[in-house]
Amino acid sequence: MLSLLDIFRIGIGPSSSHTVGPLRIGTRFLESLSRKGQLERVAHVHIELQGSLALTGVGHGTPRASILGLAGFRPNKFDPDAADMVMAQVENEHRLPLGGGPTIAFDPKADLDLAGHIVPDLHPNGMRLIARDADGEVLCDKTYYSTGGGFIASQRQLEKPVKQDQISSGTSVPHPFGLAEELLSICAREEQSIAQIVLANEGARRSEEKTLAGLDRIAEAMDACIERGLTQEGILPGGLKVRRRAPELWGKLSANPQSNEREQLFDWLNCYAMAVNEENAAGGSVVTAPTNGAAGILPAVMRFYCRNAEEKACRDSRRTFLLTAGAIGLLYKQRASISGAEMGCQGEVGVACSMAAGGLAALWGGSPTQVASAAEIGMEHNLGLTCDPVGGLVQVPCIERNAIGAVKAVNAARLALHRDEATCVSLDQVIETMRQTGLDMSSKYKETSQGGLAVNVVEC
Known part of the structure; x- marks a missing residue:
C-alpha cells in the first residue's frame, strides 16, 4: 500500500536507494530482532552489500549508511554530529552501539563485505544482514532490497504478485x-x-x-x-x-x-x-x-x-x-x-x-x-x-x-x-x-x- 506521502520522503543524500534505503534496512533489522526478544543477545553483525549497493556503494556512502542504520539512525531524523561520533567509535575502537541494544564489536574491514559479484534476481540492490550471539549461533539472517526512492522490501514482499489495483x-x-x-x-x-x-x-x-x-x-x-x-x-x-x-x-x-x-x-x-x-x-x-x-x-x-x-x-x-x-x-x-x-x-x-x-x-x-x-x-x-x-x-x-x-x-x-x-x-x-x-x-x-x-x- 502506497500513499502520496510515501513518494516524497525527507532524508539525506547522496542517494535514496544507496543511503536512505540501507539506513531504513538497518533499523528494520533491529526491529525484527527486538520483536523476537533477541536484540540483547546480539554479539556480532555481518553486513553483505550486493549488486549495485556494492559496485557504487563507496561513492554513494552505502557502507556508512548501513552501519548507521544498525546504530538506529533514521533518515528523517538524522543528526550529522551524532553520526560522526558513532563512526569515529566504529573506526577507532571497532565498537558499534546497536540502536536500542548492546554495543558490539564491529570492524568495517572484516564485518562489511562489498559483494558486487552477487546480483540478486529479485532486485540488484540487495543487503544481507546476519546477527549472531556470543557463541556464534545465528539469531537472524535476512536479505532486504532497496528498491528506489528510499523504499525497502523483504524477499517475501518482492515475491508477492503485483495486483492490478495495487x-x-x-x-x-x-x-x-x-x-x-x-x-x-x-x-x-x-x-x-x-x-x-x-x-x-x-x-x-x-x-x-x-x-x-x-x-x-x-x-x-x-x-x-x-x-x-x-x-x-x-x-x-x-x-x-x-x-x-x-x-x-x-x-x-x-x-x-x-x-x-x-x-x-x-x-x-x-x-x-x-x-x-x-x-x-x-x-x-x-x-x-x-x-x-x-x-x-x-x-x-x-x-x-x-x-x-x-x-x-x-x-x-x-x-x-x-x-x-x-x-x-x-x-x-x-x-x-x-x-x-x-x-x-x-x-x-x-x-x-x-x-x-x-x-x-x-x-x-x-x-x-x-x-x-x-x-x-x-x-x-x-x-x-x-x-x-x-x-x-x-x-x-x-x-x-x-x-x-x-x-x-x-x-x-x-x-x-x-x-x-x-x-x-x-x-x-x-x-x-x-x-x-x-x-x-x-x-x-x-x-x-x-x-x-x-x-x-x-x-x-
Missing part, C-alpha cells in the same frame, strides 16, 4: 486506480482534477488537514534545500573535485533579476535544480522526488512557477503541483520502478521529469488528459537514459542532468497544453515501455559504474 490495495479508498487510464476515467466521471481525486484517496489514510500539512512540510523542505544549496560554496566531497556552481549562478541572477527574464528562464531552473543536487552530493537533507539522484527537478520547477506574492496562492499552487506530480509518481512506482539500479536513469530523472511536467500542466490549467499528456512527453524523451555515475558519485552527470530535466519538464508541459487532439502514445504505454527498456538495458548502464561515462571519464 496502488490502493490494503486500504479502501473512494477512487481506486492502478492505471493512468483508470485515473482519467475517474476524473471525467467525477468532474474533478487529478489533484482532487488523489486528495480524496489520501483521506482514507488520514484527515485532509494532515495530508495538506504533510504536503506543506515537503514543499518547505524542498525550498529549504534550494536555499542551502544557493549559499554553500566549495568543492564537493568524493575526489572528483566538482565545484559547486549554483551559488555563483544565483549571484549573477540576483544582481540583475529583470534583465532578459525570458532568456533567463533556463538559468533560473538550472540554478535551483543544481542547488538541490549539489546539496544532495554533499550529503545534505533532501526530499526524494521520486529519488535523491533526481531530487532537483520538482523543487526547481515548483520554486520558479509557484512563486507568488500572496502566501495562500503560493501554498495552494504548491499543493496542486505536488498532488498531481505525486499521482504520476505512484503510477511509475507501482507499474514499473523508480530505481536506477533496475531502470537506469530513465527511472529517476525520467520519472521526475514526467512528474514535474504533469504537475506544471495542472498549474497552468490543463485538463487531466493534458496533464497525462505532459507526463507522457516528459518520459518519452528520456527513454533509454542510462545511469553511469563517474566514480560511483552522484555528481557527474547527475547534477547537470537534473538541470536539463527541469527545463525539459517545462517544455513537455507547454507542448501538452498546445495539443487538443488525442495523443498517439498514452501515459500507460510509455510507463510500460520504460519498464521493458529497463529490463532490456545492460547492467553496465544501471547504477553500477561499469559502463558509459563512468568508464570513459577518469577524472574531472
